[in-house]
Amino acid sequence: MFSTKIKESLIRILGNEFVCDDTETCITYSYDATPLYQELPDGVVFPKTTEDVQKILRLANEHHIPVIGRGSGTNLAADTVPHQGGMVMVMTRMNNIVEIDQENLTITVQPGVLTQAIHEAVEANWLFYPPDPSSMKISTIGGNIAEGSGGLRGLKYGTTRDYVLGLEAVLANGEVIRTGGKLVKDVAGYDMTRLLVGSEGTLAIITEAILKLIPLPETRKTMMAQFNNIDSAARTVSAIIAARIIPCTLEFMDQRTIQVVEDHAKIGLPRDMAAILLIEQDGSPSIVEDDLKKINQICLDFGSVHTHVAQNLAEGTKLMAARRNALSALARCRPTLILEDITVPRSQIATMVKIITDIADHHQLTICTFGHAGDGNLHPTILTDARDSLELPRVEKALADIFAAAIRLGGTITGEHGVGLAKAPYLEWKVGHAGYHALHAIKKALDPTNLLNPGKIFRS
Amino acid sequence: MFSTKIKESLIRILGNEFVCDDTETCITYSYDATPLYQELPDGVVFPKTTEDVQKILRLANEHHIPVIGRGSGTNLAADTVPHQGGMVMVMTRMNNIVEIDQENLTITVQPGVLTQAIHEAVEANWLFYPPDPSSMKISTIGGNIAEGSGGLRGLKYGTTRDYVLGLEAVLANGEVIRTGGKLVKDVAGYDMTRLLVGSEGTLAIITEAILKLIPLPETRKTMMAQFNNIDSAARTVSAIIAARIIPCTLEFMDQRTIQVVEDHAKIGLPRDMAAILLIEQDGSPSIVEDDLKKINQICLDFGSVHTHVAQNLAEGTKLMAARRNALSALARCRPTLILEDITVPRSQIATMVKIITDIADHHQLTICTFGHAGDGNLHPTILTDARDSLELPRVEKALADIFAAAIRLGGTITGEHGVGLAKAPYLEWKVGHAGYHALHAIKKALDPTNLLNPGKIFRS
Numbered sequence: 025m026f027s028t029k030i031k032e033s034l035i036r037i038l039g040n041e042f043v044c045d046d047t048e049t050c051i052t053y054s055y056d057a058t059p060l061y062q063e064l065p066d067g068v069v070f071p072k073t074t075e076d077v078q079k080i081l082r083l084a085n086e087h088h089i090p091v092i093g094r095g096s097g098t099n100l101a102a103d104t105v106p107h108q109g110g111m112v113m114v115m116t117r118m119n120n121i122v123e124i125d126q127e128n129l130t131i132t133v134q135p136g137v138l139t140q141a142i143h144e145a146v147e148a149n150w151l152f153y154p155p156d157p158s159s160m161k162i163s164t165i166g167g168n169i170a171e172g173s174g175g176l177r178g179l180k181y182g183t184t185r186d187y188v189l190g191l192e193a194v195l196a197n198g199e200v201i202r203t204g205g206k207l208v209k210d211v212a213g214y215d216m217t218r219l220l221v222g223s224e225g226t227l228a229i230i231t232e233a234i235l236k237l238i239p240l241p242e243t244r245k246t247m248m249a250q251f252n253n254i255d256s257a258a259r260t261v262s263a264i265i266a267a268r269i270i271p272c273t274l275e276f277m278d279q280r281t282i283q284v285v286e287d288h289a290k291i292g293l294p295r296d297m298a299a300i301l302l303i304e305q306d307g308s309p310s311i312v313e314d315d316l317k318k319i320n321q322i323c324l325d326f327g328s329v330h331t332h333v334a335q336n337l338a339e340g341t342k343l344m345a346a347r348r349n350a351l352s353a354l355a356r357c358r359p360t361l362i363l364e365d366i367t368v369p370r371s372q373i374a375t376m377v378k379i380i381t382d383i384a385d386h387h388q389l390t391i392c393t394f395g396h397a398g399d400g401n402l403h404p405t406i407l408t409d410a411r412d413s414l415e416l417p418r419v420e421k422a423l424a425d426i427f428a429a430a431i432r433l434g435g436t437i438t439g440e441h442g443v444g445l446a447k448a449p450y451l452e453w454k455v456g457h458a459g460y461h462a463l464h465a466i467k468k469a470l471d472p473t474n475l476l477n478p479g480k481i482f483r484s
Numbered sequence: 485m486f487s488t489k490i491k492e493s494l495i496r497i498l499g500n501e502f503v504c505d506d507t508e509t510c511i512t513y514s515y516d517a518t519p520l521y522q523e524l525p526d527g528v529v530f531p532k533t534t535e536d537v538q539k540i541l542r543l544a545n546e547h548h549i550p551v552i553g554r555g556s557g558t559n560l561a562a563d564t565v566p567h568q569g570g571m572v573m574v575m576t577r578m579n580n581i582v583e584i585d586q587e588n589l590t591i592t593v594q595p596g597v598l599t600q601a602i603h604e605a606v607e608a609n610w611l612f613y614p615p616d617p618s619s620m621k622i623s624t625i626g627g628n629i630a631e632g633s634g635g636l637r638g639l640k641y642g643t644t645r646d647y648v649l650g651l652e653a654v655l656a657n658g659e660v661i662r663t664g665g666k667l668v669k670d671v672a673g674y675d676m677t678r679l680l681v682g683s684e685g686t687l688a689i690i691t692e693a694i695l696k697l698i699p700l701p702e703t704r705k706t707m708m709a710q711f712n713n714i715d716s717a718a719r720t721v722s723a724i725i726a727a728r729i730i731p732c733t734l735e736f737m738d739q740r741t742i743q744v745v746e747d748h749a750k751i752g753l754p755r756d757m758a759a760i761l762l763i764e765q766d767g768s769p770s771i772v773e774d775d776l777k778k779i780n781q782i783c784l785d786f787g788s789v790h791t792h793v794a795q796n797l798a799e800g801t802k803l804m805a806a807r808r809n810a811l812s813a814l815a816r817c818r819p820t821l822i823l824e825d826i827t828v829p830r831s832q833i834a835t836m837v838k839i840i841t842d843i844a845d846h847h848q849l850t851i852c853t854f855g856h857a858g859d860g861n862l863h864p865t866i867l868t869d870a871r872d873s874l875e876l877p878r879v880e881k882a883l884a885d886i887f888a889a890a891i892r893l894g895g896t897i898t899g900e901h902g903v904g905l906a907k908a909p910y911l912e913w914k915v916g917h918a919g920y921h922a923l924h925a926i927k928k929a930l931d932p933t934n935l936l937n938p939g940k941i942f943r944s
Contacts, residue, residue, distance in 0.1 A: 127831035128829045128831050129725060151728075172675070174669045178668055179668060183669060185678075195922060199918035201915070201922055202916060202919065205896060206894055207828075207829065207859075207860065207894075207899070208638055208642070208859040208860070208861075209860075209861045210827060210896040211900060211902050211903070212903060212911060213903060214679055214683055214923050214926055214941075216919065218645075219674055219675060219678070221675065222675055239728035266586060268611075269699070311770075311771065314768075369587075371585070371587035396669075399667075401669045435667065436671075439667070439670060440671060451673055454672045454673070455661070455672060455673050456662060460673075463674050463676065467674075470925060
């Protein structure tokens with residue numbers, strides 16, 4: 025609960041309706057999409073304007089109340105869990121699409137706009153905002169920016185950070201900064217825009233963003249290739265890239281994932297296969313046709329036992345649905361699902377998948393692996409039960425083993441989900457002692473009293 | 485000159501040959517490509533390894549000697565002028581291409597490799613490193629990264645920062661950090677890679693870089709469109725983008741630039757035209773052919789009085805040479821050339837060019853404008869004489885007017901050249917008071933004793 029004095033001050037800023045510290049609301053904002061983490065906030069606030077955000081941060085500063093910015097709470101690193109209490113600042117009322125600028129190919133949005141709403145708005149104008157995190161139907165763009173979200177199209181089009189041209193944000197001291205602009209080129213000072221992208225709410229609260237758009241590809245085409253061993257699938261991924269073809273998406277599912285998705289969705293996936301690749305190319309019809317033909321041949325040359333090219337967009341969407349539904353299908357298997365997010369250099373995918381299998385066997389765990397093979401971003405997913413006090417320690421050990429292996433192969437502990445609370449203990453493994461202290465120095469420089477999302481990214 | 489003690493310590497690290505403080509060497513490294521700025525360093529060092537750089541920085545720390553990292557010194561913001569004395573650290577001995585990784589589509593390079601050498605090495609493998617700053621024949625990749633260099637292909641392909649996947653760098657305290665990797669997706673901590681890109685040698689000395697490569701486009705085609713008024717040229721630029729075509733380059737030259745380049749290069753440019761656009765598209769032959777046809781028609785529809793499509797690559801290269809030679813042609817006109825580097829939203833190009841013309845008239849100056857119309861990055865170029873004490877104050881005033889106008893139109897004071905010494909007084913105009921202090925806080929956090937390139941970016 026907020027103290028009476030704080031609550032009165034907040035109500036003066038936002039009005040009664042948008043300051044909540046009742047138990048129901050506090051419980052609602054005590055967790056996010058990450059299992060195993062939950063903590064009650066003191067209360068929850070719902071600002072409507074940048075000025076609201078400034079006033080709240082000034083108040084929070086004065087009284088040393090942690091502020092945890094939050095959109096839909098779909099993140100998977102416990103980044104919006106108020107684990108030191110404080111105030112959850114929910115940005116969903118700031119949900120206007122401010123402008124679509126057809127001449128400069130930009131869209132300006134408030135942080136609470138849903139990612140999907142951006143896709144729909146720009147595609148209606150034959151424009152394209154490529155980042156497509158799996159949660160895009162319900163995630164907010166502010167959350168995407170704060171987490172540096174990726175998605176299926178990262179290989180060809182890059183991720184959220186490649187599309188943020190400018191930001192308005194409120195710093196911990198309550199001051200507003202505006203970075204970048206409707207500008208592809210801007211080197212006036214350090215790249216503050218990209219420093220804030222992926223800063224997980226620890227450096228500033230984002231209140232507006234200018235995003236880059238590109239022309240909408242004319243068409244797309246999807247195919248599936250089945251493999252009876254992982255190595256062939258991995259070699260195929262490398263061979264496609266080596267043929268100088270960059271598909272729009274190049275997704276991988278291992279046998280365990282295939283079986284679970286098929287049990288759940290009944291879309292005719294091959295339960296007996298060791299792996300499938302789902303491949304999509306977009307662009308002008310002639311290029312798409314040509315690329316798919318070449319990719320299909322490469323799949324067959326490198327050991328695919330069966331390939332199938334979707335005959336139309338609807339069939340393609342159905343094929344891709346297998347991948348997009350993987351998470352919800354897996355979530356039904358056991359009470360607790362832990363979705364991991366390592367990335368390795370593309371050439372190391374086969375090795376990494378084998379290591380994950382070994383780790384699963386060693387710790388007697390069920391780990392399903394799927395992910396974005398084209399960009400080396402794999403999601404080993406542990407199916408477990410948080411109430412099982414014998415299994416949970418083995419899960420922790422398996423996760424540590426997976427992170428260590430990814431780093432050993434030249435990879436990283438998180439490709440698109442962020443560090444948050446869940447991976448804070450492992451960040452130094454990736455960035456090293458000097459790197460960790462350099463990152464922490466930036467945090468201390470911009471948020472000296474550790475007001476914004478304390479305990480995230482860095483060990484408390 | 486170095487003190488005897490410092491010199492002895494440096495010689496112990498590098499050997500006699502690579503520590504110089506004779507007058508000739510000091511003069512050689514007292515300036516860069518920026519006119520009006522020159523200052524002698526205490527001396528110059530030439531490290532060969534990352535360990536050398538570490539040892540030198542530790543020594544510099546101990547004795548509070550400023551360190552100015554430098555490649556070929558082609559920068560245009562006085563970024564490598566040792567204006568507070570100290571030690572110029574020349575990175576040109578660290579000039580190995582470490583590896584081209586065909587599976588992961590990366591090249592790993594030391595900072596002293598020439599940009600052009602990277603182009604040649606990767607294109608021989610049918611791969612492509614798009615950033616093409618005009619100085620690429622002699623600029624080093626370390627300099628490109630430190631400055632966040634752009635180039636002609638920025639509109640379609642982005643700039644240097646979009647291709648740096650990982651860095652090894654030595655911090656002011658002598659510690660080595662390694663950021664990113666052969667990874668398209670990595671959100672482990674703040675984006676230190678992109679913070680160092682464009683940090684102008686003020687945060688770290690870059691000792692190795694992993695760069696992203698893409699497949700080499702199969703072909704390219706070039707055209708020129710002539711306009712008898714600026715407005716038509718600017719409207720054409722917007723119309724091409726509005727037609728959802730993103731050309732590889734879309735360059736603009738105003739009449740004064742056309743005349744000077746033609747006088748110099750005699751390549752048949754139309755001296756009587758108000759503006760020309762040089763347009764290039766690359767990709768698969770069918771797309772290139774198709775796009776050029778559409779672009780040609782748009783040029784005619786929007787008022788081009790004459791268009792010409794190059795019949796082959798050689799003719800295309802000759803057309804583009806007009807643009808690539810603009811700077812050296814302009815440099816012959818008067819003793820001093822001041823090349824500016826504003827960016828405005830693409831939709832504001834015509835307005836900005838008109839404002840520049842008015843500013844030139846008002847201050848009785850010759851300003852030629854050319855640049856990257858596609859991404860709004862213009863290079864108003866003042867032809868003057870640094871020895872003319874009556875003209876120089878008018879130049880200063882005109883520059884300030886140009887920066888103010890660019891910001892007023894939603895633009896920036898530098899699109900691809902950096903802030904350095906030359907624009908440090910204007911940075912706050914762009915980023916605001918709070919933004920300036922946030923950037924400065926980062927500098928102080930990572931380089932608390934102001935050892936690295938002091939006085940650059942921020943006002944001394």
